[in-house]
Structures are given as structure tokens and as C-alpha cells.
Amino acid sequence: MIQNRFSSHLLLILFYLFPLSSIQAELVNAPNKGAAWRKTMQELYKILAEMTTDTSSDQRFNAPENRKRIDKNTKKLVDRAHDLGNKVLSTDEDPTVKMLSQLFHDETKRAELALKSGNRSYARGILNHVSSYCIACHTRNSSGINFSSLPLEPRVEPMTKNLSPLEKGRFYAATRQYDRALDGFQEIINDALAPIERPLEWEQAVRFGLSIAVRVKKDPAQARSLVERVIGSPHAPFFLKQDALKWKESIIQWKDELSKRALSEEGLRQEAIQLTMQAKDLQKYSRDRAADVLYLRATAVIHELLQKYPEGRYAGEALLMAGMCYEVIRPLILDELHEVYYEACIKKVPYTPTSEVCYRHFEQSVYEGFTGSGGTFLPEDLKKKLLNLENLSHPKIFDKSQIH
Ligand code: HEC
Incomplete structure (x- = not known):
């Protein structure tokens, strides 16, 4: 309350101190946000064209005359990826943009470290697939x-x-x-x-x-x-032919629904829930890809909901659904994206039934990720992270009779 009153006073003072013209100038400059982002993207496009060429074969990647350019372009990728969401902002409000920027930066940094430590074939593997991050961001929807x-x-x-x-x-x-x-x-x-x-x-x-x-x-x-x-x-x-028969059914159903699209916050949420639930129903087991058309449609709608209403009342739910969808189609997009969504969901709507569901999914995914060929060892920092997220996730009980 005190803070609210303070900030509204502050706002008044600001209005008196700065004439309207400077506020208008700020508004006129707003499109620059998009322009700086586009400029960074154009730069990434040039780097990607060269990098795709340089990573096209081991021979080319390791040729001494190409090394300087490869090192320089890798450094540029790291720097530009770091700019995204920090120095350079997108007009696209979907929180996915920030999440993918971070993952993109982590991955390019890994490539840079690999190059510095002389692990060239590992670096080439990463750099050859750096386009996955561009694709993940650009192909979210239309x-x-x-x-x-x-x-x-x-x-x-x-x-x-x-x-x-x-x-x-x-x-x-x-x-x-x-x-x-x-x-x-x-x-x-x-x-x-x-x-x-x-x-x-x-x-x-x-x-x-x-x-x-x-x-x-x-x-x-x-x-x-x-x-x-x-x-x-x-x-x-x-297996793919069998999946394709199911995809065909989903596409026929989609064509019938195309004219009935809702665009309001409520409508988009309904559509996202419906598609995600239909997709879950169609799957016979968790890795079943027969429902991919439904999952792809669901993600497109979820991104639209997040783009239009990033702070809306369904943002937590949208992040949960995004996590559920990307967990199924992860081999197509990025392996770790679903966990980032679950984590974002817990932080977006802490102490709610939604964050509790998100935590359940997150925890299970982490456990599954660490019970593979690498043995059964959960790193300390991850244990700590799980604990922190769990503390944020369970709905708070304010019933005093429960406190002893
Ligand atoms: C974190 C998300 C994200 C990542 C990662 C990303 N982009 Fe983009 N990119 C965007 C968004 C958002 C736009 C703007 C789309 C619009 O509104 O037109 C964009 C636009 C572009 C454009 C069009 C720029 C213009 O002139 O309008 C190009 C080219 C581009 N990106 C290339 C790339 C390349 C190449 C990569 C990977 C090396 C990449 N982007 C990675 C989100 C991303």
C-alpha cells in the first residue's frame, strides 16, 4: 500500500519534471526496439550462412585457413545471443523468446569453450546444429x-x-x-x-x-x-506410416474447425486446452507421436495466447501446457525446452495448484533424465534447484489449526 502511494507520487513528480514532449519522444522511439532486434537478426543470418558453410564437412571445419573465421563467428554468435533479451529486446512478448535466447546463449558458449579447449569435433557438432534455436523461435506459429x-x-x-x-x-x-x-x-x-x-x-x-x-x-x-x-x-x-494415418485424421478434423477460431484470451485458452487434451487422449503411451498434428496445433495456439496475454490470468496454465506439448515433440524442437517451461510456470504462479502440477512434471522429467546410461547420480546443484522449486510450488495452507 505504502509502496503504491509512493510510486504514484513518484509518477506525478516525473510528469512535472519532464515536459510532455520528452515522454512523446520516448513513445516515438518505441519502434526502435523492433529495429534493433531486426538488425541483430540480420547479423545472425549472415553468420549462419557462413557457419553452415564452414561446418558442412570435417575437412572444411578443420582447414587451417578457415579457423580464424570460425572462431570469430562463434564469438559473434555468443555475443549476439547474449544481446537477445538483454541489450536488444523483441516486440514479441511470448516468454518463450527469452527462454530460447538463454538456451541459445548457453549452447553457443559451450561451442566457444569447446573450440578454446581444442575439442573441435564436439564444437562442430554444436555449431552445425545452431540453426535449431533459430527454427525453434521462428516456427512457433504464423x-x-x-x-x-x-x-x-x-x-x-x-x-x-x-x-x-x-x-x-x-x-x-x-x-x-x-x-x-x-x-x-x-x-x-x-x-x-x-x-x-x-x-x-x-x-x-x-x-x-x-x-x-x-x-x-x-x-x-x-x-x-x-x-x-x-x-x-x-x-x-x-511406425511412421501408422502415425501418418492418425495425422491425416487430425488434419481432416482441423479443416472443419478452421472457420471457428476464437481470438479472445478466453477463446485461445479454451482452444489450447481442448487441443492439448485431445492430443493426450489420442496417445497410447507417452512417447507415442500419433498426436503430433494436435500437439503442433496446440503449441501454435499456446504461443499466440502467450504473445497476446503474457501477463494474463492464464499465463501459468499456458506455460504448463507448453511444457506438456514440448515434452512429446521434443526430438523435433529442443530436448530441454519442456523443463524450462515447467520451471517458468512454477515461478509465474507460485503456491498454486498449477505450479504444483508443473513441479510434478519437472521433477519427473529430471529423474527420468538422470536414470539413463549415465548412471543414477543427481548432481548437488540440481538437488538444490528441485528443493527450491518444490518450496515454491505447493499451495500455501493458511489454516492456523494446522500449525503446531
Ligand atoms: C529467441 C528467439 C529467436 C532466435 C533464437 C532467433 N530469432 Fe530470428 N527472429 C526472432 C523474432 C521474434 C523475429 C521477428 C519476427 C517478426 O516480427 O517479423 C526474428 C526475425 C528474424 C529475421 C528477419 C529480420 C528482418 O529483417 O525483419 C531473420 C533474418 C532472422 N530472425 C534470422 C535468425 C537466425 C539466422 C537465427 C539463428 C542463428 C535467429 N534468427 C535466431 C526470434 C529469434
Whole structure:
């Protein structure tokens, strides 16, 4: 209360001290926020074009004449990633942007340390996949700019060789050239021998293509034609064909629902809950990917809700649902994103039933992550983190009779 009165007095003083013209000047400058972000993105695009070229082969990555450029570009990636969300702000209010900026920075820093300690092949692995962070941020839904084509192209030497179609598709998706990305993925999917000769690349192309058609393009016809290719492909893996039959059903249902979209906070929340629940119902086991079309649609809506109402009354719930969806589609986007959502949810709405559910998911995911091939050891700092989050998560009981 005291603080409120103090801050409203402070506001009045500020109004008297600074004439209106300076406040107006601030407002006029507001679009600069978007301009600085775009400038940073353009820089990232140039770095990515060079980096995709340099990481295209071990030989190129390790050639002495390329090392200086690789080191310099890695440093630039670390610095630009650090700027995002700190020095340079986005007009996109979805808290995901901040989370991904942090993950992007951590990952580029890891690459930089690996290069400094001479662990070049590990560094190449990271740098070769740095586009995953661009893709994760850009393909959340249909918001933002879409380029039909941009001038810079990654190259492979000798010049007669090309980047693999999957790498090209990833580069285009990372740089918001979505039609070119889809063409690239489609080219792989249409290749009848690819499921035999390059089965993992083929599967990735299917998943990336589906994600862009559903989330960015919001185009059931495009998604349907891609899924039909999978169903009709003579050499496609059995499990993927089975999933594709379910995806097709989801796409037909989606087409019927397309005209009934709600845009209000309430409407978006309803749609997000409905899609997430339908997706959960359709899955037969936790790693089942048959509900991917529903999960992809759910995430697109959740991001829209978070973009429009980042401080709204459903923000905690939205973060929980985002965590649940990304936990299923994690091989497509980023492995650790769901845990970041659960953690953000606990901090956003502490001491509530929602934060308790988020904590449950977080704890389970951490336990599962540490009971793999690495043994059964939970690091001390993680134990501490779990304890802190648990303390924030359980609803507080104010019933005095419970205190002894
Ligand atoms: C943390 C999220 C995030 C990450 C990571 C990210 N971007 Fe972006 N990017 C955005 C947002 C948000 C926009 C603005 C979209 C809009 O409103 O048009 C954008 C826009 C762009 C643009 C268009 C700029 C313009 O001229 O309008 C390019 C190009 C781009 N990003 C490239 C990249 C590349 C390449 C990477 C990875 C090396 C990357 N971005 C990583 C969020 C991100």
C-alpha cells in the first residue's frame, strides 16, 4: 500500500519534471526496439550462412585457413545471443523468446569453450546444429515476417557439391524462408529411395515439413499432401506410416474447425486446452507421436495466447501446457525446452495448484533424465534447484489449526 502511494507520487513528480514532449519522444522511439532486434537478426543470418558453410564437412571445419573465421563467428554468435533479451529486446512478448535466447546463449558458449579447449569435433557438432534455436523461435506459429528468398546461400566445397537437402531446408527454415524450406523438405520426402538410403534424413524432413505446414503456414491442404506422401511411400518405416494415418485424421478434423477460431484470451485458452487434451487422449503411451498434428496445433495456439496475454490470468496454465506439448515433440524442437517451461510456470504462479502440477512434471522429467546410461547420480546443484522449486510450488495452507 505504502509502496503504491509512493510510486504514484513518484509518477506525478516525473510528469512535472519532464515536459510532455520528452515522454512523446520516448513513445516515438518505441519502434526502435523492433529495429534493433531486426538488425541483430540480420547479423545472425549472415553468420549462419557462413557457419553452415564452414561446418558442412570435417575437412572444411578443420582447414587451417578457415579457423580464424570460425572462431570469430562463434564469438559473434555468443555475443549476439547474449544481446537477445538483454541489450536488444523483441516486440514479441511470448516468454518463450527469452527462454530460447538463454538456451541459445548457453549452447553457443559451450561451442566457444569447446573450440578454446581444442575439442573441435564436439564444437562442430554444436555449431552445425545452431540453426535449431533459430527454427525453434521462428516456427512457433504464423507470427512474424516470411521471406520468399534472401540473397546469402551456404556453400560446400568443392563447389560442384551441394549442401544436403535437409541442411538446406533447415537453413531456409532458420532464416524464415518458409516456402523454400518446405520445397526442400518436400524434395526429400518425394524421393522414393530416400527412406532406404537416408532413412533418418527422410524422417526429419517429414517432421520439419509437417511442423511448418501446421504451425507457420496453418495450411491443412499442404499438411495433408505431405502426409499422403508418407502414407503412399513404399519404403517408409512402418511406425511412421501408422502415425501418418492418425495425422491425416487430425488434419481432416482441423479443416472443419478452421472457420471457428476464437481470438479472445478466453477463446485461445479454451482452444489450447481442448487441443492439448485431445492430443493426450489420442496417445497410447507417452512417447507415442500419433498426436503430433494436435500437439503442433496446440503449441501454435499456446504461443499466440502467450504473445497476446503474457501477463494474463492464464499465463501459468499456458506455460504448463507448453511444457506438456514440448515434452512429446521434443526430438523435433529442443530436448530441454519442456523443463524450462515447467520451471517458468512454477515461478509465474507460485503456491498454486498449477505450479504444483508443473513441479510434478519437472521433477519427473529430471529423474527420468538422470536414470539413463549415465548412471543414477543427481548432481548437488540440481538437488538444490528441485528443493527450491518444490518450496515454491505447493499451495500455501493458511489454516492456523494446522500449525503446531
Ligand atoms: C529467441 C528467439 C529467436 C532466435 C533464437 C532467433 N530469432 Fe530470428 N527472429 C526472432 C523474432 C521474434 C523475429 C521477428 C519476427 C517478426 O516480427 O517479423 C526474428 C526475425 C528474424 C529475421 C528477419 C529480420 C528482418 O529483417 O525483419 C531473420 C533474418 C532472422 N530472425 C534470422 C535468425 C537466425 C539466422 C537465427 C539463428 C542463428 C535467429 N534468427 C535466431 C526470434 C529469434
